[in-house]
Amino acid sequence: MERSKVIFGNKMSDSAYRKAVKGKEKFIKKYGSDMDRVYHLSAAPAPAIGDILGVQELKISGKTGVTFNDRSLVIGNIRMGFGHYRISMAIASAARSMGYDPYWFDLCSFSDTTCGKIIAGQNQLYSLGSRISQKSALFNKLVWEPLNSEGFRQLTYNCSDQKTAELMTPVFRDLPKDIPYVATHVWPSQAAVHAGLTHVVNAVPDNWPMALHLSEGAVHTVQTPSSYLGYRALRGMDKHRLLKPMPKDSIVYTGHYIDHELVSNIEYDCAKRIERVRNGKAVRWMMSVGGAGAQKDIFVSLIRRMLPEIKKGKAVLFINVGDHKKVWEQLRTELPHIAEYVTEHIDDLTETARFAADAIDGEVSGIHVFCHSDIFAAVYSTNLLMRCSDVLITKPSELAFYPIPKLMIKRVGGHEAWGAVRAAEVGDGTYECTSTSEICGMMKLIQHNGDIIEKMCGNIMTAKNAGIYDGAYKVVRLAVLGNK
Known part of the structure; x- marks a missing residue:
């Protein structure tokens, strides 16, 4: 035909x-x-x-x-x-x-x-x-x-x-x-x-x-x-x-x-997030660098503003640069003062999986950087880290649809705009924050107001019961x- x-x-x-x-x-x-x-x-x-x-x-x-x-x-x-x-x-x-x-x-x-x-x-x-x-x-x-x-x-x-x-x-x-x-x-x-x-x-x-x-x-x-x-x-x-x-x-x-592993554990993972909020534990942030390796400058600004909270043990940061090792090298060069807080997890998916699994119920601190040259490991590392994270910082790409509280940063391409709209309406993510100042402001708001994470987790469980994540x-x- x-x-x-x-x-x-x-x-x-x-x-x-x-x-x-x-x-x-x-x-x-x-x-x-x-x-x-x-x-x-x-x-x-x-x-x-x-x-x-x-x-x-x-x-x-x-x-x-x-x-x-x-x-x-x-x-x-x-x-x-x-x-x-x-x-x-x-x-x-x-x-x-x-x-x-x-x-x-x-x-x-x-x-x-x-x-x-x-x-x-x-x-x-x-x-x-x-x-x-x-x-x-x-x-x-x-x-x-x-x-x-x-x-x-x-x-x-x-x-x-x-x-x-x-x-x-x-x-x-x-x-x-x-x-x-x-x-x-x-x-x-x-x-x-x-x-x-x-x-x-x-x-x-x-x-x-x-x-x-x-x-x-x-x-x-x-x-x-x-x-x-x-x-x-x-x-x-x-x-x-x-x-x-x-x-x-x-x-x-x-x-x-x-993924089935995420859907089947939604209630447990959200309960752990709410438990950490109510017990005054450090907020666990995850940054996921997109497949094109864009938006490095936004990440630099976010890390700078988050570092005081990391030093005080009030925040933990997971950075997955995927298979973009150069992005991590650039971040490290521009932010040399973060070195003492950094633990690298490089090209070992087994170790990454073990870390993520242990962190679901265990304690973590500092900054953890994940980089895998294998594309499969690079992509799937974010999935593994999602379960032990409290908030995902991401552009409104496919990650906008995932069952984790999300801070939506500036899109890369007009087609992504409505991913943020969906997250905001379901209530499991913010609206799209388009400027660096707005992104940092939203991060500060979530960091110091645990009720936002609680509300997003409640919305995630409501959406789960409605079958929204069963696609x-x-x-x-x-x-x-x-x-x-």
């Missing part, structure tokens, strides 16, 4: 289609085409999370080396920041808890294929744009914010993506057509549909409807009711006409995509059972 010409019954203009074709030809010229190749797959435990989540990673192989069964579920993903990997881990965690065997199918990892080369190139551009946007207010205002909020929103963008996704199908040829398949980025979803897979679920991120995330032929899942309505109506996805809506069987509201389980059911 030619999915670039008509999208959910909406015919694309000839000029939009020609542009999409030219875009595909440009990628072929740059990276070549392997449409006539047959790639085989083998499976091995995924690095870092293989044992924790029971995940097998699919790799290109000289011959077929994997046998799927009726308990197998494939999770198609890419690295585009940390958010899409984070959703994949949530789906894998939920699948394992439900008795299924999750397979990690990362299109980025197939570096010698046309598919892998295209995605790697686009990821580099996205990361560069994210970093520049935090250094240049003019670039952010004129380029990055409009692109991420309105540019990716237009149906013409989906037209081009659909055509490009045709080049990604060769790596799917070893997958059974009817295998349950969850994509946590639109390209693995579009490519799976083009490759003929029949049980595709497209787990849509964020809370801002954009045509970028459309994958006709898949069942789309969204995390919020407002996102559901925006996608259903294809709101604002064409500036010149009212579009035909998505059919109701093409989209499902599931709730937030959260990952529902996504798995959709992939296995269909939209029934």
Whole structure:
């Protein structure tokens, strides 16, 4: 089916289609085409999370080396920041808890294929744009914010993506057509549909409807009711006409995509937070550096203002720089006076997991820095530390949906704005604090007023009872059972 010409019954203009074709030809010229190749797959435990989540990673192989069964579920993903990997881990965690065997199918990892080369190139551009946007207010205002909020929103963008996704199908040829398949980025979803897979679920991120995330032929899942309505109506996805809506069987509201380990321990973890507040214990703050490594300057200001509380034993700071070792080196250079309070946890996920587990009921102090060169460990460290933290400091990316009190700092891209809106309305996070002074002011308010953490924990438990954090389980059911 030619999915670039008509999208959910909406015919694309000839000029939009020609542009999409030219875009595909440009990628072929740059990276070549392997449409006539047959790639085989083998499976091995995924690095870092293989044992924790029971995940097998699919790799290109000289011959077929994997046998799927009726308990197998494939999770198609890419690295585009940390958010899409984070959703994949949530789906894998939920699948394992439900008795299924999750397979990690990362299109980025197939570096010698046309598919892998295209995605790697686009990821580099996205990361560069994210970093520049935090250094240049003019670039952010004129380029990055409009692109991420309105540019990716237009149906013409989906037209081009659909055509490009045709080049990604060769790596799917070893997958059974009817295998349950969850994509946590639109390209693995579009490519799976083009490759003929029949049980595709497209787990849509964020809370801002954009045509970028459309994958006709898949069942789309969204995390919020407002996102559901925006996608259903294809709101604002064409500036010149009212579009035909998505059919109701093409989209499902599931709730937030959260790992089983976090959902199943919400009551206990919130009780521990409230207990620490009422007993006057140090407030445990966690800073998570995003996948693009942006916002370092904000973290410098926050650490400076938090240091007096750390010295007095009134605050504890966990900093996860992910796989961005340079970010930690920059922080250390700009803040040399924090050295005596710092304990480093570098490239040892087992030790990180042990520290996080012990801290749930134990005592901690000072500043703890976590850095892992392995991308799986880099992303999952935040999950491990969440349970023993009181407040997460994060931009309103996918972490905005997680069941932990959150201080929402300035977004990186306009599409993230509504993640903060969701957190504020659910009541498990602040509104988006956009300036450094506002962020530091909110941190001070929470630090010295424990009732805010208590209220957020109460809202988290209310949301849990309402099923708001059950999205990952529902996504798995959709992939296995269909939209029934």
